[in-house]
Amino acid sequence: MTFDLVLDHLRQTSLLLQIAETSHWDQETVMPEKGASLRAEQIGALAATIHTRQSDPQVMEWISALNEAELTPFDRCNVDEARRQYDKATRIPKSLAEASAKAASEGQVLWTEARKQNDYAVFAPALKRNVALKREEAACLTDGDGGLYDSLLDSFEPGAETAEVEPLLESLRPALVSLRERIQEKPAPTALSGSFPESDQLDLARFVAETMGYDFKAGRLDISVHPFSSGTVSDARITTRIDEADIQDCLFSTMHEVGHALYTQGAAHPYLPAGDYCSMGVHESQSRFWENQIGRSQPFAEWFFPSLKTRFDTLNLRGPEELYAAVNHVQTGFVRTEADEVHYNLHILLRFELELELIDGSLETEDLEAAWNMRFERDFGKAPPDARLGVLQDVHWSAGLFGYFPTYSLGNIYSACLDEAMRADLPDRDAMVRAGETAPILDWLRERVHSRGRLLAPQDLIAEATGKAPSTRPLIDYLETKFGALYDL
Amino acid sequence: MTFDLVLDHLRQTSLLLQIAETSHWDQETVMPEKGASLRAEQIGALAATIHTRQSDPQVMEWISALNEAELTPFDRCNVDEARRQYDKATRIPKSLAEASAKAASEGQVLWTEARKQNDYAVFAPALKRNVALKREEAACLTDGDGGLYDSLLDSFEPGAETAEVEPLLESLRPALVSLRERIQEKPAPTALSGSFPESDQLDLARFVAETMGYDFKAGRLDISVHPFSSGTVSDARITTRIDEADIQDCLFSTMHEVGHALYTQGAAHPYLPAGDYCSMGVHESQSRFWENQIGRSQPFAEWFFPSLKTRFDTLNLRGPEELYAAVNHVQTGFVRTEADEVHYNLHILLRFELELELIDGSLETEDLEAAWNMRFERDFGKAPPDARLGVLQDVHWSAGLFGYFPTYSLGNIYSACLDEAMRADLPDRDAMVRAGETAPILDWLRERVHSRGRLLAPQDLIAEATGKAPSTRPLIDYLETKFGALYDL
Numbered sequence: 001m002t003f004d005l006v007l008d009h010l011r012q013t014s015l016l017l018q019i020a021e022t023s024h025w026d027q028e029t030v031m032p033e034k035g036a037s038l039r040a041e042q043i044g045a046l047a048a049t050i051h052t053r054q055s056d057p058q059v060m061e062w063i064s065a066l067n068e069a070e071l072t073p074f075d076r077c078n079v080d081e082a083r084r085q086y087d088k089a090t091r092i093p094k095s096l097a098e099a100s101a102k103a104a105s106e107g108q109v110l111w112t113e114a115r116k117q118n119d120y121a122v123f124a125p126a127l128k129r130n131v132a133l134k135r136e137e138a139a140c141l142t143d144g145d146g147g148l149y150d151s152l153l154d155s156f157e158p159g160a161e162t163a164e165v166e167p168l169l170e171s172l173r174p175a176l177v178s179l180r181e182r183i184q185e186k187p188a189p190t191a192l193s194g195s196f197p198e199s200d201q202l203d204l205a206r207f208v209a210e211t212m213g214y215d216f217k218a219g220r221l222d223i224s225v226h227p228f229s230s231g232t233v234s235d236a237r238i239t240t241r242i243d244e245a246d247i248q249d250c251l252f253s254t255m256h257e258v259g260h261a262l263y264t265q266g267a268a269h270p271y272l273p274a275g276d277y278c279s280m281g282v283h284e285s286q287s288r289f290w291e292n293q294i295g296r297s298q299p300f301a302e303w304f305f306p307s308l309k310t311r312f313d314t315l316n317l318r319g320p321e322e323l324y325a326a327v328n329h330v331q332t333g334f335v336r337t338e339a340d341e342v343h344y345n346l347h348i349l350l351r352f353e354l355e356l357e358l359i360d361g362s363l364e365t366e367d368l369e370a371a372w373n374m375r376f377e378r379d380f381g382k383a384p385p386d387a388r389l390g391v392l393q394d395v396h397w398s399a400g401l402f403g404y405f406p407t408y409s410l411g412n413i414y415s416a417c418l419d420e421a422m423r424a425d426l427p428d429r430d431a432m433v434r435a436g437e438t439a440p441i442l443d444w445l446r447e448r449v450h451s452r453g454r455l456l457a458p459q460d461l462i463a464e465a466t467g468k469a470p471s472t473r474p475l476i477d478y479l480e481t482k483f484g485a486l487y488d489l
Numbered sequence: 490m491t492f493d494l495v496l497d498h499l500r501q502t503s504l505l506l507q508i509a510e511t512s513h514w515d516q517e518t519v520m521p522e523k524g525a526s527l528r529a530e531q532i533g534a535l536a537a538t539i540h541t542r543q544s545d546p547q548v549m550e551w552i553s554a555l556n557e558a559e560l561t562p563f564d565r566c567n568v569d570e571a572r573r574q575y576d577k578a579t580r581i582p583k584s585l586a587e588a589s590a591k592a593a594s595e596g597q598v599l600w601t602e603a604r605k606q607n608d609y610a611v612f613a614p615a616l617k618r619n620v621a622l623k624r625e626e627a628a629c630l631t632d633g634d635g636g637l638y639d640s641l642l643d644s645f646e647p648g649a650e651t652a653e654v655e656p657l658l659e660s661l662r663p664a665l666v667s668l669r670e671r672i673q674e675k676p677a678p679t680a681l682s683g684s685f686p687e688s689d690q691l692d693l694a695r696f697v698a699e700t701m702g703y704d705f706k707a708g709r710l711d712i713s714v715h716p717f718s719s720g721t722v723s724d725a726r727i728t729t730r731i732d733e734a735d736i737q738d739c740l741f742s743t744m745h746e747v748g749h750a751l752y753t754q755g756a757a758h759p760y761l762p763a764g765d766y767c768s769m770g771v772h773e774s775q776s777r778f779w780e781n782q783i784g785r786s787q788p789f790a791e792w793f794f795p796s797l798k799t800r801f802d803t804l805n806l807r808g809p810e811e812l813y814a815a816v817n818h819v820q821t822g823f824v825r826t827e828a829d830e831v832h833y834n835l836h837i838l839l840r841f842e843l844e845l846e847l848i849d850g851s852l853e854t855e856d857l858e859a860a861w862n863m864r865f866e867r868d869f870g871k872a873p874p875d876a877r878l879g880v881l882q883d884v885h886w887s888a889g890l891f892g893y894f895p896t897y898s899l900g901n902i903y904s905a906c907l908d909e910a911m912r913a914d915l916p917d918r919d920a921m922v923r924a925g926e927t928a929p930i931l932d933w934l935r936e937r938v939h940s941r942g943r944l945l946a947p948q949d950l951i952a953e954a955t956g957k958a959p960s961t962r963p964l965i966d967y968l969e970t971k972f973g974a975l976y977d978l
Contacts, residue, residue, distance in 0.1 A: 015534035018527070022515055023508055030519070034707040035724030038507070038759055045504035049538055218523035235524030270527055 002062040010082055013053045014271035020046050021230045025237055028224045040105035047101035054089035077274035077455050091140040100133045104400035111398030112225055120369045120387040123398065128365040130400045131358050138359065149359045152403030156280040157410060159457050168472065169352060169409050172345050175476045179483060180342050186487045189325035194314035196247040204311055205240055205254040212290055213442040214258045218265055226395040227253040229260035236264035248327060249338060252291050259290030262442060266450030279458040280404060282449065284411020285418060292341055293419040298324050299433040328486055332380050334389040341479060345412060346379050351405040359402055414462050416475035421466035491551040499571055502542045503760035509535050510719045514726055517713045529594035536590035543578035566763035566944050580629045589622045593889035600887030601714055609858045609876040612887065617854040619889045620847050627848065638848045641892030645769040646899060648946050657961065658841060658898050661834050664965045668972060669819065669831050675976045678814035683803035685736040693800055694729055694743040701779055702931040703747045707754055715884040716742040718749035725753035737816060738827060741780050748779035751931060755939030768947040769893060771938065773900020774907060781830055782908040787813045788922035817975055821869050823878040830968060834901060835868050840894040848891055903951050905964035910955035
């Protein structure tokens with residue numbers, strides 16, 4: 001039966017994609033430094049192989065012989081994905097796909113080196129190449145009915161359009177600015193301080209991950225320059241990073257990646273695309289939910305404080321209330337991954353507008369650092385002191401990821417929608433968190449999000465899970481309520 | 490030019506083979522336990538892809554259009570390797586190659602579990618499947634001019650024939666038995682004892698590896714159930730294992746794998762087969778050379794003793810002479826990787842004769858444990874107390890490696906040939922080792938072995954390197970001289 005042939009083809013392709021992901025994980029965590037250039041070639045060779053598979057016209061012949069009406073929704077979704085892969089692969093020439101993969105791998109090496117030297121100029125040529133290749137890719141993908149950026153965004157958030165996403169995200173700005181201005185007049189809480197040895201931080205991070213339901217028999221936690229999650233349902237790995245003077249980076253990075261990994265570990269199928277995640281926005285809703293709605297909540301601080309105090313006797317804070325205030329300190333900082341919930345989406349808006357301009361050609365990579373610094377000062381009131389705290393802080397552009405940043409804000413919007421609906425379903429959720437019992441929370445997400453695969457469009461998945469079309473209202477309500485109470489506004 | 494097409498094809502295939510190796514390294518060292526079955530599928534999918542490439546008739550068309558006489562020896566060797574890959578790949582059907590790769594991956598999972606449970610029966614069904622698949626493969630490869638085993642041996646030792654290797658290895662037996670009998674009448678040296686924490690062992694293993702010239706910027710050292718080496722010139726990784734009551738296992742496993750990795754790090758080319766290693770026998774000559782001719786030598790003990798004593802104050806030995814005697818204690822043990830140089834090749838002979846019978850069908854996997862125990866008692870005077878110390882001790886058969894074991898003894902034979910020739914070239918080698926200066930030794934091997942690739946057949950490479958055709962005489966002389974002095978024979 002030709003449908004089995006289509007499924008087998010998809011399965012084999014997914015397995016090769018998984019190997020590419022392991023190879024990438026290896027590069028970011030354990031690979032010795034001299035391995036970098038050969039690794040780039042290896043990843044390029046594998047990408048070329050995958051591209052050949054995805055552009056195989058035989059698969060389209062099998063599909064055309066199917067009676068799609070007879071298929072289950074799950075199977076129909078797989079057929080749609082095969083068609084989508086074919087369309088994308090045949091529009092992008094094999095040589096371009098290979099060059100992009102290689103440039104992305106080499107770009108990350110140069111980005112790491114540039115961060116080490118704290119010098120954007122070291123990274124700029126690699127970024128220039130990445131942008132040029134992305135523009136070429138985008139031009140191949142567009143039908144002329146959308147801009148270049150639309151076709152990149154679609155890779156991460158299927159069906160999303162710049163013309164809709166841009167005003168949606170921009171609509172957050174007035175509320176965030178207002179909230180931030182009111183908070184800035186208030187006194188700052190006691191900042192968290194102490195000395196936090198690496199091995200103890202990792203140990204605590206593992207404990208938190210396990211409490212949130214992360215299965216270490218199907219994953220592992222390592223250290224990398226930029227935290228990330230990768231893998232499959234049975235091998236969903238996460239990384240974190242350590243600053244011995246500040247435990248918050250490690251802790252909240254871990255919770256964030258745990259949120260991604262819980263989604264991965266709860267996937268409906270290990271290698272068919274219909275069982276895979278819905279979109280990056282939905283993926284991000286999971287990471288932000290566990291990081292913010294749980295990890296930065298008052299009941300979590302109550303549960304967590306004793307574990308923190310026991311492990312680190314140099315901790316200055318005296319109780320859960322001080323911990324809750326400290327981890328929600330609203331302060332204008334330079335680094336997105338360390339940003340509080342009020343500033344976070346302003347960070348995203350900055351990157352979103354810059355990459356829109358890089359892709360439409362109105363901003364040159366040579367001018368990116370200056371543009372970053374100028375607009376950062378415009379939005380945040382001060383310019384970054386150096387490249388590491390500015391334009392070099394994120395891995396995305398070095399890896400050729402353009403169109404990805406807006407999915408972070410979509411994720412924040414979705415996570416607030418899910419949070420509101422979950423609270424209605426689980427009225428004693430705070431008590432659960434206070435007791436470190438998160439299983440009902442994870443079950444709720446498993447049922448309504450994780451197990452649903454990509455059968456629905458992102459906004460439809462959220463609408464079904466919450467009973468309402470997604471909007472920015474729950475996020476704004478959540479922030480106003482939380483920070484209103486914290487800062488006595 | 491068609492030759493460039495052939496080279497590019499070989500290069501891409503090598504890069505995919507390298508990715509498969511990284512995937513295997515990952516499985517053995519860092520993969521979470523639930524990842525096992527999906528990993529087996531991933532490796533199967535990649536093996537199928539590689540098989541498709543290697544059996545591509547287009548490559549044979551390109552080759553037939555070449556004027557091979559115009560090529561350099563290096564390029565001619567690459568063309569020969571492309572032909573060899575094609576021949577092997579087209580004789581073995583894709584489905585069989587995929588099934589073998591998957592069975593090997595699953596076999597290792599069951600072998601690990603069987604070792605944990607100390608129960609051969611847990612592993613037996615996987616071994617039965619591996620043997621059946623190997624027999625099928627061997628039948629595809631043979632032209633009827635050699636037995637099934639010959640075609641398996643050829644994969645590891647190109648051109649070697651069972652009819653020549655079997656009597657060669659058997660010829661070692663009388664000399665080894667005579668030596669062993671004479672030693673057994675002598676008093677045993679003081680055994681090495683003490684307490685050796687894991688992290689200190691790893692630290693010392695790293696120090697020894699570096700002293701031997703291993704480049705950690707192009708490699709790494711990890712822990713696995715069975716030590717192994719893998720990778721490429723710029724990323725040649727090794728593993729070891731730790732027993733906190735016995736530091737010898739970690740130390741000599743490390744030196745052994747360092748020997749392999751030095752060969753890999755010294756390869757003539759990162760991805761063309763002509764620049765790759767010559768044969769497994771030659772590879773093994775490198776591991777055994779650093780483990781035995783250097784690591785178990787009297788001057789090495791002199792250099793090493795202070796480092797050992799400083800790190801482990803519970804060490805019972807009082808000086809380098811006691812260390813030298815202890816690490817060369819000739820004693821009938823059960824485990825190949827812990828065997829002294831006198832017993833080692835008897836271990837290999839046992840496995841060699843058992844796998845010859847498994848492959849020719851005269852021994853069933855159900856009877857393997859009984860056959861192992863019976864013949865072990867015949868050769869070593871006592872039966873293993875359990876499966877872990879007996880039939881379950883080696884990873885090879887679980888990974889589908891049949892025809893590999895004899896290359897260990899070929900390696901011992903070759904390493905003794907190299908040792909004899911090197912001593913003539915470097916008369917003050919003992920003084921170098923005593924000072925921890927191994928660079929001239931590594932340079933000698935780099936020039937005569939590592940950089941030569943696979944342009945010559947194994948025996949011709951050794952003959953060119955040493956000025957003499959390889960024979961068992963240098964090994965027997967070396968053992969008689971060394972152990973004659975140690976045991977006052």
